[in-house]
Amino acid sequence: MDKYIAPILKKMCKIINVNYKEIKFSELGWYNEHTWTKEQEEKFRLWLEDYLYENNNIRKELLKNSVKNKKIIKSAVSEFLLNFGWKTI
Numbered sequence: 001m002d003k004y005i006a007p008i009l010k011k012m013c014k015i016i017n018v019n020y021k022e023i024k025f026s027e028l029g030w031y032n033e034h035t036w037t038k039e040q041e042e043k044f045r046l047w048l049e050d051y052l053y054e055n056n057n058i059r060k061e062l063l064k065n066s067v068k069n070k071k072i073i074k075s076a077v078s079e080f081l082l083n084f085g086w087k088t089i
Contacts, residue, residue, distance in 0.1 A: 004061045015040050036086040048077045
């Protein structure tokens with residue numbers, strides 16, 4: 001697992017009380033195996049926005065546009081959640 005993405009996925013799992021080590025992230029559709037509430041998703045969204053904003057190296061590694069800009073980061077987080085977020089119930 002990539003050292004930059006692992007903490008993000010661990011946080012996703014922690015928020016919904018799922019063991020990170022039990023998820024097979026290498027399989028397609030791993031993000032469809034669990035759900036979260038809108039509140040849990042929002043909690044994760046805010047955490048990830050702050051995490052990317054405060055960590056220059058991670059931002060440079062994960063974002064196409066790594067400028068420390070809240071609007072760009074919010075957009076990147078929204079895209080991540082759309083593609084890899086748990087199903088919202």
